[in-house]
Amino acid sequence: MSRIGIKPIPVPEKVQIALNASDVQVEGPKGSLNWAVPDGIDVTLEENVLTVQRKSELKQYKALHGLARSLIANMVTGVSEGFEKKLRVVGTGYRAEVNRENNLILDVGYSHSVTYVPPEGITLSVEATEMIDGQTHTPVVISGIDKQLVGQVAASIRQIRKPDSYKPCKGIRYEGERVRDKEGKAAVG
DSSP: OOTTTTSOEEOOTTOEEEEOSSEEEEEETTEEEEEEOOTTEEEEEETTEEEEEESSOOHHHHHHHHHHHHHHHHHHHHHHTOEEEEEEEESTTOEEEEOTTSOEEEESSSSSOEEEOOOTTOEEEEOOOEEETTEEEEEEEEEESOHHHHHHHHHHHHHHSOOOSSSTTSEEEETTOOOOOOOOOOOOO
């Protein structure tokens, strides 16, 4: 039995769920999401509690059982509370700002500014710059209702200038990420 798959999903009062033959549609105060349920997985709603069950004990259905439950629970959380990830732009002269079209403009050591256009449903914001250990840290907040999309956008922005392990004080990193400082080449004397 899947330990995650058998857990029931409580549905908040503000969230409406529509179950069709092959998909689940979740609507809440922040928006709506829908997902096609794979064959072999059944979703039932009783008294504001969703349960996910598999039709047989085949290996492929066992693999999908916990996944389906996790994705539906993330949808319920997303439309009621939303998700957010924080990045930090670290480095002297490194800047981030969001323009009127919700595009992120980054100055991260290249000869030109890099503009990141987020997909629909993602909101970007830049918080006030802080000084930590003599370095400027500019927090960038990525928020939305789709957990997978929020994580993918954060990874794409981080990819623009990953932290350098030889100069860990520069780059774009996740909030709380620790960058290991490697030693450079040493002269043999």
